[in-house]
Amino acid sequence: MTNQAVSHVLLDFGKKLFTIRQAAEILTVSEETVRLWYHAGKLSGRKIGHGIRIDADSIRSLLGEGGGK
Secondary structure: OOHHHHHHHHHHOOOOEEEHHHHHHHHOOOHHHHHHHHHHOOOOEEEEOOEEEEEHHHHHHHOOOOOOO
């Protein structure tokens, strides 16, 4: 997914939180990498129930689009 496509996804859906799978798809990395980055503090998010949700601003920040940390 290109950065332009990622921006489109993040803005059009207006989502604030993404699942591990969605974040991995946007960042074009594995789900395990997203989990590792979350636990290392490279991606911010929160636990909801038994799952982790990644903040959209954290994804934008990692992609160099501003926002986030």
